[in-house]
Amino acid sequence: MLGRAADNLFWMAKNMERIENVVRLLQTGRTSNMLSDNGSAGDNIWEMPLDICGQKDAFLADYGEVSDGRVCAYMLSDMNNPSSVRSLLSNVRENARATRHFLTSDLWDCINRTWLSIKDLSYKDIQRRSIDDHLEWMIDRCYMFKGVLSGSMRRGESLQFAILGQCIERADNSARLLRLHSANAEKNKTKQGNLQVRDYYRSMVLLNALNAYKAYRETFHSSIDLDKIAELIILHKEVPRSLRACVDEIADILRVLNPTASVMSEVYDLQYRLDTIQIAQLRRVGLGHFLLDFSKQMDEISMNIQTDFMMVQ
Amino acid sequence: MRIQIRHETHFVLEKAARRALQYLRLTPRNDSNQRVGNWTITGPEQLTRWIDGFGNIVYFAAENTDHDDLKIIVEGEVETKETNGVLPLDDGLPPGMFVRPTALTKSSKELDKFADQFASSLQKEGELSFLHTVMNELAQEVEYASGESTVTCSAAEVFDHKKGVCQDFAHLFIAICHHHNVPSRYVSGYITGGAGEPASHAWAESYVQGLGWVSFDPANLQCATESYVRLAIGYDYATAAPIVGVRTGGQGEKMSVTVQVLSQSQS
Amino acid sequence: MLENFFDEMHEQNGEVREPYNTYAGWLHSTELEELVRCHEQADLIFRRVGITFNVYGADGGVERLIPFDIVPRIISAKEWDIIERGVIQRVKALNAFLHDVYHDQAILKSGLIPPDLVLTNEAFRPEMLGLNIPHNVYSHISGIDIVRVDSETFYVLEDNARTPSGVSYMLENRQAMMRLFPDLFAKHRVAPVSHYPELLLQTLASVAPRGNSMPTIVLMTPGQYNSAYFEHAFLAQEMGIELVEGQDLFVDEGYVYMRTTRGPQRVDVIYRRIDDDFLDPLAFRPDSALGVPGLLSAYRMGNVAICNAIGGGIADDKAIYTYMPDIIKFYLSQEPILKNVPTYNLRRKDDLAYALENMEQLVVKEVHGSGGYGMLVGPASTKKQVAEFRAKVKADPSNFIAQPTLCLSTCPTFVDSGIAPRHVDLRPFVLSGRETRVVPGGLTRVAMEKGSLVVNSSQGGGTKDTWILES
Structure with a gap:
């Protein structure tokens, strides 16, 4: 298939995945808002979405202060924010439009309808209808996208490039969230007070944002702790949002696409690192350091996929 | 040669x-x-x-x-x-296609007015004489000066400034001929002898009934001699560059x- | 005013015309609410599949839905026979003319057409001189715009030999109609059109360089912001070929390749939906980022087919149009089956004087204009507009032609007030490769405004499904 088409499909799915991640984070924030504890916790949960997408400075310049409403408005419907759901979805649709003829009509229809439903929706409109309903609806649409993608597309290159984009974004998001979380935990360690409880809620935020709370309970049958969360998110391949699961899937797809592509060696490297790593050891070298490294490697892989397969000039 | x-x-x-x-x-x-x-x-x-x-x-x-x-x-x-500028060629190109102005050989009111003065020459003395007159008068009117124009300058623009180089002279010559419906085209090539240094060069060719294509080099005030080498022809610089x-x-x-x-x- | 026009469904005396017999009965017995419901459902179908049309300069988003009308335009087998033979004849003549113009120019030497009309025409492309292309076909896909003025007379309004668009509407309109009105299709023998992409693919394959029997064919689009992008994507998908932009292609040692996920792949045939000027920045507009540098070299070396060929515009130039009957006779030694609209050639003094005098009654068109732009419909224009146009014509008469305002036929159309007659035209699509063929049907365009004669989609026109009844 055309390199440019592959590139568009890759970005279409990558951006759709990012939407889901943003929405989950907002949902998590809304939930913890309801807990009285959190308000005094010090680390503002509403900064997370801004930190994750690297838009904090831009946000502060436009909105002044961080508050739940402002962040939701900024992350949902602000077209000046390239990481807002609306901006991202507009890109998804543009990507899809550019490769319309590679998509099943069901998939195009799914994307197009989602876009048509929100393209004129201001934050006020969303508030009027209920923000929580809107977030839930968005998650539904993301699931529908994934379902239609894997349920209707021919098992060919188009689908594989889309899933590649999805996995890369997912791995990147998990790594970023975990990194942010561990940094926050580090920062708060020295403070006195109701640390245990707040730590618990912070961890809940992370697990919920990664849709991994249930998986944690099922895997460890023990109380919540950061090392175990890190182990789950980094190493447990049965958790769909774990780094290990994402990297394995990336490797599987690339092997099918072209086993001799130059990017393969980097992917194998990464797999090897994840194979041999131990969480206790990670604690010593610094979890943050490792995760930062991981994100950089994902960026490299992503770029090499573009030169190997998409003939990006 | x-x-x-x-x-x-x-x-x-x-x-x-x-x-x-x-x-x-x-x-x-x-x-x-x-x-x-x-x-x-x-x-x-x-x-x-x-x-x-x-x-x-x-x-x-x-x-x-x-x-x-x-x-x-x-x-x-x-x-x-050496053919005294006459090129008895049958290159299969209908002369009639070379009266169409392009962006580079486009005329202007002023240039048209300047061109009008040659009408009587064409009528009374015939094409050949007309073409020589145009060549001579053009050299009087426009000064040869490098650095005053670029390859995207149209004949009209060059005529405004009254300064130009060989391709500008060729464009001007062609534009004037087109004004009188005399088929004319652009030649790019080399000039290898004469007074100056050997150089890349450009001149024009016009179609004279009975003779065929005849070359005119208004920048040097002469018809092409045996020291001219033709590289390419076209409507203008853009098509023969x-x-x-x-x-x-x-x-x-x-x-x-x-x-x-x-x-x-x-x- | 409308009652003076020929109506596709009703005779002057109100009787139903034969092709509409069954349909009229159905329409008569169907409640208005039911039609409203179908109309709304049609709208939904089109919005869902994303059939949109990009409008240049329109505010508030670039996409718009072309109004689709649920009342079909029905043509009898006998009527279609005339149209079919007529357009095939016309396209054969157009192609013969194009081959001649870029080779021996016999028609110019014969004096039938003033040579300067061709040679000094901007649509005449010296890049094509002396180039031989497979089957001597230049216009592989031609759209011939036909209007009807009475039960007997069809006029060709315009030939489109460059990149005619609209065929996707012919196909999608039919699909929508079959979903909306399955019963009606059971009652009629409507000739199918959905094999058009297959015919198009065969046509494109038949002109591959050196008779390559397994050519790689691509559709080249200017990109997703082009007004007809939907159609480009649709056709590429229907034919199973790649939809490429200039940036996806490159030229290497005289051959064209596309950049794929498995490396460069040779391209043999380019169905381009991009104008000549943008094909190759080294040969045409240097500022064009849409094209492929070096494409002309590969083309002239005979290593790639470009469909439609470069330089076809000289055949659909409105100034050449007036000579079409002569062109048909000259190349085919046949009488034209379809007539030209009587046309005033404003290069001629008498015609010009007449046109300037009677501009209020005439349609005046720019020779190179298209899409309903650069034209004046005298009777529908204000005095000021007429005066302005008169001045434009006076300044450069040879840039215009004039035609009497035609009594375009009307067809019942679903509008706000119910079913009412609206003016229509018809564009059948003729495919030329090894053979010249046309699918039974075409794009019926309808002026949705009461009394309007402008059917162009860029000017608010809508479309209808076109039914050719099998005998």
């Missing part, structure tokens, strides 16, 4: 380009007025020869790797005939050109 030419075009870039693609009209046409021997083009990574609609020999040149330096060298021998190119990336291009006549002898 047997002329041996070496023509080097050298592009230097401040910031390297990833890719450069060009059409090179740098191969003399083989016809009854000039015979071409041992002509070579070298420099670009890849060269593909084809013939354009005007019958010019063109090379598609591609440089596909990063580069900040690109040389195009043409070298070879041409044997020319020796080099047109596009580039991906790269910045700060500087170009230098040297034309050498290695030997010249009567045969």
Whole structure:
């Protein structure tokens, strides 16, 4: 298939995945808002979405202060924010439009309808209808996208490039969230007070944002702790949002696409690192350091996929 | 006359380009007025020869790797005939197609007004005399000066400034002829003898009933002699240009050109 | 005013015309609410599949839905026979003319057409001179715009030999109609059109260089912001070929390749939906980022087919149009089956004087204009507009032609007030490769405004499904 088409499909799915991640984070924030504890916790949960997408400075310049409403408005419907759901979805649709003829009509229809439903929706409109309903609806649409993608597309290159984009974004998001979380935990360690409880809620935020709370309970049958969360998110391949699961899937797809592509060696490297790593050891070298490294490697892989397969000039 | 030419075009870039693609009209046409021997083009990574609609020999040149330096060298021998500017050619191109103005040979009110004065010459003395008159008067009206115009200047613009180089003179000449419906076209080539240095050059050809195409070089006030070598013809500079190119990336291009006549002898 | 026009469904005396017999009965017995419901459902179908049309300069988003009308335009087998033979004849003549113009120019030498009309025409492309292309076919896909003025007379309004668009509407309209009105299709023998992409693919394959029997064919689009992008994507998908932009292609040693996920792949045939000027920045507009540098070299070397060929515009030039009957006779030694609209050639003094005098009654068109732009419909224009146009014509008469305002036929159309007659035209699509063929049907365009004669989609026109009844 055309390199440019592959590139568009890759970005279409990558951006759709990012939407889901943003929405989950907002949902998590809304939930913890309801807990009285959190308000005094010090680390503002509403900064997370801004930190994750690297838009904090831009946000502060436009909105002044961080508050739940402002962040939701900024992350949902602000077209000046390239990481807002609306901006991202507009890109998804543009990507899809550019490769319309590679998509099943069901998939195009799914994307197009989602876009048509929100393209004129201001934050006020969303508030009027209920923000929580809107977030839930968005998650539904993301699931529908994934379902239609894997349920209707021919098992060919188009689908594989889309899933590649999805996995890369997912791995990147998990790594970023975990990194942010561990940094926050580090920062708060020295403070006195109701640390245990707040730590618990912070961890809940992370697990919920990664849709991994249930998986944690099922895997460890023990109380919540950061090392175990890190182990789950980094190493447990049965958790769909774990780094290990994402990297394995990336490797599987690339092997099918072209086993001799130059990017393969980097992917194998990464797999090897994840194979041999131990969480206790990670604690010593610094979890943050490792995760930062991981994100950089994902960026490299992503770029090499573009030169190997998409003939990006 | 047997002329041996070496023509080097050298592009230097401040910031390297990833890719450069060009059409090179740098191969003399083989016809009854000039015979071409041992002509070579070298420099670009890849060269593909084809013939354009005007019958010019063109090379598609591609440089596909990063580069900040690109040389195009043409070298070879041409044997020319002295025909007093007359080219009894049948190149299959209907003369009638050469009265169409292009963006570069477009006239203006002022230029039209200037052209009007030659109407009586055309009517009374005929085409040949008219063409000589146009050539002479043009040289009076417009000053030869380099650096005053670019290759994208139209005849009308050059006439406004009254300053230009050989291709501007050719465009002006063509525009005036078109105004009087005399088929005229652009020639790019080399001038190898005479007073000045050998150089890339441009002049015009007009179609005279009964004679065929006759060359006029308004920049030098003469019809082409045997020291002229024809490379390409077209409507204007844009369609006959020796080099047109596009580039991906790269910045700060500087170009230098040297034309050498290695030997010249009567045969 | 409308009652003076020929109506596709009703005779002057109100009787139903034969092709509409069954349909009229159905329409009569169907409640208005039911039609409203179908109309709304149609709208939904089109919005869902994303059939949109980009409008240049329109505010508030670039996409718009072309109004689709649920009342079909029905044509009898006998009527279609005339149209079919007529357009095939016309396209054969157009192609013969194009081949001649870029080779021996016999028609110019014969004096039948003033040589300067061709040679100094901007649509005449010297790049094509002396180039031989497979089957001597230049216009592989031609759209011939036909209007009807009475039960007997069809006029060709315009030939489109460059990149005619609209065929996707012919196909999608049919699909929508079959979903909306399955019963009606059971009651009629409507000739199918859905094999058009297959015919198009065969046509494109038949002109591959050196008779390559397994050519790689691509559809080249200017990109997703082009007004007809939907159609480009649709056709590429229907034919199973790649939809490429200039940036996806490159030229290497005289051959064209596309950049794929498995490396460069050779391309043999380019169905381009991009104008000549943008094909190759080294040969045409140097500022064009849409094209492929070097494409002309590969084309002239005979290593790639470009459909439609470069330089076809000289055949659909409105100034050449007036000579079409002569062109048909000259190349085919046949009488034209379809008539030209009587046309005033404003290069001629008498015609010009007449046109300037009677501009209020005439349709005046720019020779190179298209899409309903650069034209004046005298009777529908204000005095000021007429005066302005008169001045434009006076300044450059040879740039215009004039035609009497035609009594375009009307067809019942679903509008706000119910079913009412609206003016229509018809564009059948003729495919030329090894053979010249046309699918039974075409794009019926309808002026949705009461009394309007402008059917162009860029000017608010809508479309209808076109039914050719099998005998």
